[in-house]
Amino acid sequence: MNLRGTNQEKARPYNRRIVLECIRNHGPSTRSAIAERVGLTVQTVSTIVRELEEQGYLLPVRGEPKSRGYPPTTLHINPDGGFAIGVSVTPLGVDAALMNLAGDIIGSASRPSPQPSPSAAMALIEELCAEMRALRPSVRILGVGMAMPGPFEVEGISFVGSTTLNGWSGVPVRARLEEVSRLPAFIAVDTVAAAIGVRLYGEGAEFSQFYYLHFGVGLGGTMIENGVPLRGAWGNAGEIGHLPLVPDGRPCPCGNRGCLERYLSLDGFGQRPEGQSEAEWVDEVTPIFHRAVTTIENLFDPQTIILGGIAPVHLLKQLVDTASHLPNSVAHRGDRIAPRVIAGGGPRSVLRGAAALAVSGILSPRHEPIVSLDRMRKRDPFSNGLFA
Template identity: 60%
Template structure:
């Protein structure tokens, strides 16, 4: 999907985000190339770029002349022009990272906190954010994004069982996060955050249509379509772990029996208490059937395995699909593997969570989903942000 400028209401801040996103995706890039990509005049782009330079979001550079005339100045994102904090809350503890505008992890930290209550978790988050932001004194911290297991708002499935956090039902997540950190706050399911982290900074940059299969304590997945995560009517699309696959199988906390994540997840591996290699052999048929289901439902270019599982475990799983059943993905003309392993690593969740916070500045499409209402009437690029 092409990013295009607009002359509609709120067009000025929107156009600045369009230009900034184009620079982030395609920089170093000249003003004329930006104008052609986003459908704005060169004069409009030049005015926007001047503002972005003044606020420190982008840097301009010019190559040495190789002939007559000066080459056009090109623009790129200023990595130190701003920061965001990514948070990942799991049943095991809290991960946090300070991330710059280029997606580089400046520093990360972890606090073990099994089944942390909301009060405990938000106290930890407040202390961790203070520790991280002190690494860049005076730096512009745009906001904080938090990823945690979903789904949200489903009576029989939200914050129930070993794959989620007991006691978190009806917690005002955004309000509590803002109160504990003093930063503009956003939240998302961990699988969607990981999928977008991989899209922005990992293997997903090479694909426009892929499925991200998230191995956490539970199992989830997200279809990334044209660079955006498909979220569903209530933002809970992707709960593949709760597809019943074994009739009369193990009871699941969701109320059903034989759900996929009862057999295929880190929690399932822990309960079996066997080696990774033995477990992969044991769950191989279920895993291969799950891959076939995903392919027939979504027709992805590839399925990327990621999440909290170790790279070694993910590689073992990917290596077990040599004899996949037929599906619509079993094409002779395909160039990508049907299953591959994420490159973003376990930081993908934190990067995706941080992207929630910077999306209002960097990504018009993504940012509109989460920030349109709260930003109506204010222009985030004109503000100074929040200094650490």
């Protein structure tokens, strides 16, 4: 998306977001480079930059002189200019982390709770948000983002079965989250949140197009296209776990048989025969994993597939190691640079991505505010001390 500013005075709040987004996307930049990218005058950019410096979002850095005259000042995002809380709710419990604007995790905590009910989960989230605030009691907290298993609002699939959250259908999650956290709240499917985390702060940063395969309690995936997740018409793109790839296979709570996540997921791993070793399980599911990989490649033609999630890292690496024997697909090219499958996006990617939802939701010009205009004026993220 090509972001452009406007030189009209009334658009200054929008222009602040444009300038900040430009630096977040392109890295440290000079005022003139920003002005050229976003279509504003250098004078307008200079005024906005001064305001963003005063509010703590930007840090000016002057380079070493290489010739006569002073080198231009480059503008960097101030890591401590803002923080966000990321929350992940799974059938195993609730996790939370505090993240700064550089994507650094300041601290995290977990509350095990098998199949938590909405009320139980929200009580734990309230505790965790207070715990995260206490890590940096005097800073600006922009918002809270929450990742949870999908899909959302699909009859017969949403909030059904052991790989998702039972009893959450019809719950106003965003409103409840904002109530317990006392912060602007944002929600996404866990696979999308994790893919965003990998794209911004992980192995996906070097790829403009990649597929993130999320190995969680269930299985999901998200295609990142030019840095943006493909979400679908109703936000449920990526439910690869419900592809029936095994003919006459195991019954799935969705009503089909042989769905991928019945085999390739932590739930599937936990249901392996008693006494079966990890290596034996990997051998058993390798043909199914390869079928999934070639399906993804033929559908999306990504630069690579990044396998991550909350599964143990050594288990993911064993699956990735089998990729040396993948069947043929459109990804089988002589000019490949990246491997067809790589490991990445560990457990913290979900929390980073969830926190990034809040950062983008508040600071990015791409996103509509989710609170009323009057409330936004009272909680303007570009005023000092807000959301602290």
